[in-house]
Amino acid sequence: MDFTPTEEQRAAGDLAAEIFGDLSTPERLAALGAATDADLWKALCAAGLPGAVAETGLLGLVLMLEEQGRTTAQVPFAASCAYGLLGVGAHGSDAQRARLLPGLRDGTEVATGAFARSGARPVTVEGAADSGRAQLVGTVPVVPWLCEATVVLVPDARRRLWLVRTDGPGVGVAPVATTAPWSAGRLTLEGAAAEPLGGPYAPGDARGRHPHRAHDDVLAVARTAFAGLQAGVCAGALARAVAHTTTREQFGRPLATHQAVQLRAAEAYMDTEAIRVTAYEAAWRRDAGLENATHALTAAWWASEAGKRVVHSGQHLHGGIGADLDHPVHRHFLWGRQLDAYLGAGAELLEELGALLTKEPQA
Template identity: 40%
Template sequence: MDFDLTEDHAEVRDLAAQILGDLARVERVVEVERNEGGFDARLWETLASSGLIGIALSEDVGGAGLGMGGLVALLEQQGRHVAPVPLWSVVAGAALPLAEFGSPAQVEQWVGPIIEGTAIVTGAFDAAPGQAARLTGLAVDGGLRVTGELPQVPAAPVAQAVVVPVTAEDGGLRVALVPLDRAGVTVVPVAATSNESAGAIVFEDVVLTEDDLLPADGATVTAWTRRRLRIALAAVALGVCEEDLRITAAYTSERVQFGRPVSTNQAVAVRATDAYLDTEAIRLTTHRAAWLLDNPEQGGEEPAEPASLVAKWWASVGGLRVVLAGQHLHGGIGADIDYPIHRYFLWGRQIAFSLGSGDAIAAELGDVLPTAPRIGAPA
């Protein structure tokens, strides 16, 4: 594949860089974290009016039709600016699955407003494959009675609805679109590592009708959505690592000790080089996974599953190494929460453990790679 951005994707990158560069400066991010609950409503409105929230959705539902490649280009820039808006969870976790699997009524009611920025619908797909969903539903006339708790959902305090899997009493999986003002639903704000808006959502005998349930097979919707969520998270990690590395390179080149820049010390140069290689690995694996989804003639969803896991593994493992290196190479100032580098460290950690840690992703990857050698098998 060609890893260069297409002309359209490059335009998305440039537009996103311009908007985020103007509206997500460090002082604005600090203000949002401290006074606005970790969600920048003004930036969200601007992203919507520029058409960027709908960049990955098809033109049939009002999007730009630029697929996962377009979303990756956007999210990379978000990561560079650690901009506090829930792009990955809203677009990949809600808008895309609703557009693909929702009923005509669900699409009409929710997808357009999401793209326009007038409604925030977030996704909650954190249960690992093979595990029961965090919510369970008992059959009632015409639907399900749902109980359970989602411990940390991105943007829950500012969202109007959540898209979430539910395990039915027969063991089957359904995916529901639940308005957060429904009787029995409670949202409790919680602190996220990244300081972004997040909340626990508690369901107490919440009655869902068939109108609230996506008409497609729940297991299919969940796998399809998690694939895109992981690629989206990897794209954010790419931007975080790129900017973390840029800031660190500038600092170590300007910081002088014993009469010479810190960057001229071999240990510093080698650590920074390793961080660069990890960042490039995240870039290549993320772009490849997005490309596979955007080019179904290459095999469709099947090869994209391991590719999305590989991208998320690099984001979790390599990404964590990069932000740790950034902290360490800044020395004592790296621990100063008033200095920008710490925020990239926090975002890197948040991403590393969202939708599966490195070890959890590696275990999933082993399950989907039939050609993987047995442990202890000869080479």
């Protein structure tokens, strides 16, 4: 394994860091409130960063999402790239790619995925699934960036993926308040027109026999991408905590000189590195064409379990200031908890990981 970024991946990460650092400032975020930063999204698309994912791969996307997480920038970068550019790019038909990818690159199209939590009632399909069109019925309570999305990937009970336009008949989108300002929404499908990702499911072809392959790949990509985002959120929270404890004095000396503070910060640093390296490994394996579902689950578990520890530590190390809802570190706390909720409970992820490890040979 070699996680050393290529020249293209490093350049994309550096450019992302520059744009996020310049435009996603605490003052700008405070003025936005819960709104999506439309100007920042335009700047990212004008710089070609979403489109660069085709060349930089999932590892390149993870590097860029780390930079987004450091600033908690309010744009649908992770969702649109993971579910759209990489999902449709890898599994869409020629016609679907030609129709959707240009808009996903320039930002006129925004994609997301309506993957419900474990145990939720799945979306059902009405009509012939082996046709080019079908109707979907069901509800997904929380979909990230749904209020900004133009197209949604929706899995059914058989783990087949369907493309649904958010402005289509039978599609309901209602805003949902979440911990972090993700423009999330509740997706209601009442006979909504849907198009199978990759084209009609022919009973004799590989996708017909194994309709879950695209589903599992897209889910692994999304888990890896959001884990990379969490690595950045945690790194940003820790950087703020370090800056605070090295300048704030107590009993005549900086807080950072106290052993308890040092230990808490060290534990947060190790947790952040664990999230980062597991996300890197899952992304690298996917780019290399290797089995990566178990590695994506591992990255998701670290991002969920360790991520909430880090953002709690970041807020705690700020002392009373950390309780200020307007302090920038509180934004990292909110994002860390939202990513924890979105990726799923640690016990659920471990149960799924155990099932995969006992069923599938490792590459």
